[in-house]
Each structure stands twice: as structure tokens, then as C-alpha cells.
Amino acid sequence: MATAKDRAQAKAGSGLNDDIGEQKRLALYRSQVRLREAEQRAYDLFLQNLVKGTSHLSLGQEAIAAGFAEAMQKGDLSFCTYRGHAHTLARGVPVEQVLGELMGRDNGLMRGKGGSMHLTSVEHGVMGSYAIIGAHLPIACGAAWRAQYKGQSDVSVCFFGDGTTNIGAFHEAINFAVIWKLPVVFVCENNLYMEYTPISEVTAVESPAADRASAYGLPSICIDGNDADVVYRTMKEAFGKARSGEGPSLIECLTYRHSGHSRADPAKYRPEGELERWKLRDPLKIYKDRLSQFEIPDAEIEAIERDVRREVDEATEACKAAPTTSTDILFTDVYADGGWAWRN
């Protein structure tokens, strides 16, 4: 079998752009497979009534979460929406902790106190998943302001959907980030639907984020959000800009969610054939083909897939075996003293 070095030498003259490098490409593929498998498992567990409440899956949108997370450095901060499983996992949070949270188990990321829509892991730089549309864009500005104020080099990345571009906080935050030149990257995941309604039916412009950028003096950026390489390269550039003090970026990533808005939504509003057409551009398929183009052997790809499935299987079993969360925590951490006393 050819070594990675052999393959790199072979590609040098092939015309393929290998700026990303084999190691990062394998990481990008592994991450996307992991997000796909974990989300699919979350759905299966819901069907088994082991995941309660709601959940908003990122099936089909994995290239964005993986592409950005792989471009981020330790210390960079992610601010996610209620559709935040993928972004949380992509920063390295164990699958077990995420599934445990969805299942209300004691091994959950927040021991069941937040649930699917509020995944947070400060130690991994995941500063929260926010379930009120638009709320976290100004919050990401504040984290970026702190970095600027303290002369720290981290960048805050804020992910949101196309529907968010029509709420006031989006516009307040982007204007604010531009005038204060904050090291923040705003990432619009345009999956074509705001909940159940096509975004084009409720938006004055064709590209809900990119077409608004010029109003804030920002370049209009709209990329293929199903190609992790494209996402990764775009992010590297945005990070460079942010870290060199040149201020925020607004990046629109075109993508498509394979499932409905939430577990309650069978997505019957989609025109016939649309899902099938987008599945031809499934980010995992695109990336697997890419790896083949770069002559990564099938065995290596299969080993990654097997590895990831094992992690998700083991996480699932661990969660099923984990005790339900302790009722002792009902009254903890309302206030900083650890308790909930509002009076003496």
C-alpha cells in the first residue's frame, strides 16, 4: 500500500488542489461521518422513546459543522442554535455526553438540565446552544469584544439558520460587530427553509445573508455548504481576517436538511424530487468521492467509518445503562452560590 507521503508526491503533478492535506482531509471525513451517525442515532433513540422532547437534526448539513470546527483552534468559541448537536460534537464533545443529555441521563453534558436545544461544553469552547432565534449573535459579539479588549487571539463563531436573517438581533449584531471591528464570524446555514416555509417566500432578497452583507459594508459571501473543503478554506480566510484585527465576516453556506425542521415535522411541504436532488449532493458522498480522488484506499475510509460506528454504538449502550439524572440537581445552579434562594 502506498504511504501518505507517496500519495502526496503523486498528487503534486495531478492538478488536484491539495492545500488542505491528507491528515486534515481524513479528519474532515471522520468528523462528518461522526455527525451523521450520531444524529441518525439520536433519531433512532427518539423512535424508541428514549429521547424525549424535541430535537432538530443536522442530517445533510454536516460539512458546515465539520469544516468550521476543523478550521478552529483550541480556545476559539462556538455559539450554536437549537440545531446544535452537530456543532457541539464537531468541537470534540463525546457522543456519549450528547446522547446522554438528549436522554436525560446522569452522564449527559448538562446532566439533563438543558436538553437537546441547549448543548453547552465550555471546556470544548461550545459556549451554548440558543433556542431563541437571533439571541446568540449579540452574545458572540460580546465574547469577541472580550478577546479584543484583553488582547486575546481567539475568534467567536456564531452559527444560525436562514430564518435568523429576518430577525432584528441579526441586524443589530452585524452592525455592532462591524463598527467595533470584532473578531467574530457569522455563519448562516441556509438550508432553504425557515422551519416549514421556504426562505425565499419570506425574504426580500435571494441570498438571505449574503445579499444583506453590503448593508453593513461586508463582502457578499455565499459558498457551497455541502463541500467541507470549501467550508474549511473559507473559514481559514475569515479566521485570518478576524485574528489580524480586520473585523467580522458574514458567510452564507448553502445546504439542505435531509429531515424535517424538528422531530414533529415530516417535511411534506417540500416539492417532489427536491430531497432526492440534494441527496445527490450529500456532503458525505461528496467527501468520500474526494478522498477517492486523492487515492485514499477504501480500506482506510472503511476503517474510519467502522471506528465512528463503534464510538456511537458504545455511547448508545453507555447511555442506556446510565442512571437517570439525579433529582438533587433540580434546585442547583440557579444562582452563583450554587442554590436557588431568592429570599432569606
Add this chain to the structure above:
Amino acid sequence: MAELTYRDAVARGIAQEMERDEDVVFLGEDVAKAGGVFKATVGLLEKFGPRRVRDTPISEQAILGAAMGAAMTGLKPIAEIMFADFIAVCYDYIANEFPKSRYMTNGQVKCPLVVRVGNGGGARFGAQHSQSVENWCMQFPGLKVVSPSSPVDVVGLLAAAVRDPDPVIFLEHKSLYATKGEVPDGEIVDTLGTAKILRPGADCTLIALGMMVPRALAAAEQLAEAGISCEVVDVRSLVPLDTQTILASVARTHRLFTIEENPRVLGWGAEIVSIIADEAFYDLDGPPVRITTPHIPLPAADILEDLAIPSVSRIIETVRRSMSS
């Protein structure tokens, strides 16, 4: 010891904390170059520079959201929302974000910030610039709510709020900005969650907040001449609430009056009356009485606004009538 206005006490309190801690930063609309629309932050830009004292656009969501993001990651921001009424346009942060972040994340996220707000009526500004919004804020577990009635309390409670690890809504009363009081020299730090007995009395307890405090004191003075001895308690902090001081006062006087500027429904006094009913019912010699603004929007004309907000004469009349029945 110097005599300071309530307005100057705000700037003094902020300056005291900014001098102490480099992580304290201050942002809001017109707060830096203009020194605030109420002139409560004059001189801070000159003293601490544009890096720490920052003017913002008219973007209340951006102001509170940015304060939260900064607080979560290591700063201690003070944010100003010019008029309390404007809380309505950034209510998400007050209702959903600040108070819930610590709990939802099982203690991972902290939110040590202060939101300063120009609260209350009496300035003839009409229904959208005069409201008392205590009950908009105190209903959310996780939030603290404080409202000083004197310059010395402004400095001390503001310092305590900045040093507190939880999010604090700091309600300044805009009709008190011009009032004066003695403020000792040197650092002043008070304690959140402590009520103050401003005037001891034997016959009834008057519990007040903000602008209602000087009115309760003036009423008590005149009621004393009529032979009714009122104990006046300044609540100061709605959350945490010093129920022990209130319960002890009612146990001594056996009568309770709450004097509230907010419209009647769900005012803070209702919560206090409910606590007294639960825990001190047999201490009472008569029904608790709530003196409030009626459940109406505040009008602009002076003659109407003065009728709406509890006045010294309304307090006197209500207490006298209740005590003689």
C-alpha cells in the same frame, strides 16, 4: 463626607469599580461622550478612555447580548438601558438568556453583569418613558433586582452589584437623579438582599422602594404628628429579598402597607403581602394594604400623573383611614 446628587453617585459608583478592576467595562447609548441623557455618567470617558467606556448604536439587543457574551468570557460589564421601558425591546436577554444560562448548562456558564436602567415616573414623559418595571424583572429565577433610593445606596449597591457573580438589574429612579444626600469618602460597598429600616415606628410598617421611599418618609413624618407611628422600610433589593427584616417589622407593628409605584397587578408588594399572609398572618391586626399606581398606563400631563402615582397625601390618607377602621 460630601453631599452628592443621586446622579453624581452613579458616576462615583461606576468609577469606584472601574478603578478597582480592569475587567469592569461600561457600554450604552450616549453614555460616553454625552455623559448619559440623565448626565449620570459624566466624566467616565475622560477618566477611563474609549476602550472601557463605549457608546453604542440604538441597539438594545446588541447592548445586552454583548454584555452577556463579555460576562460569560471574563469581563464584568455594566450596560445601560436608557429608559426602563426599553427593556421591552431586549427582553429576551432579561427573560431567557441572563437568568437561565447558569442553570441550563448545569453551572458551566456564568453571567456576572449589571444592567443600569432609568426607571419610574414623575418626569411627565408619558406612558412609554415613565414605567416602573420592577415586576418585569423580578419574576425570573436567576436574576437579581436592586433599586436604591439615596445617593449613598446608589454607590454601595452599585458596587455590590458589580462584584456580584450573578446578573443584576439595577433600577435607578429618574426622578431621584437631582436629589442629594451625604456620601462618606472612600470605598463604599453595600450588601445585596438587605432591606433598611429608615425610620423606626410602633403602629404600622410602610414598605417602599425607589421614589416611594422619600414619600413614605414624608408621610410618616406627618402621620407622627397625627399620632400614628410608622416604621419605614426601604426594600432596596427585590431579589434577593430580605424577608426577615420585613417579617420582624410586621411582628412589631402588626400592620403592613406596601407603597408601590408600579401598576397594581402583580406589583412587588403583592409578593410581600403573600409572604406575610403565609408566614405572619397571626401577627396582623388588620388586612395588609397595597398603595399602588392604578392599573393604567401613565399619562403625561402633570395633573394626571400626580394623581396616578402614590403621593404623600394619598399615603397619609390611606394609612389614616385603614388604621382608624
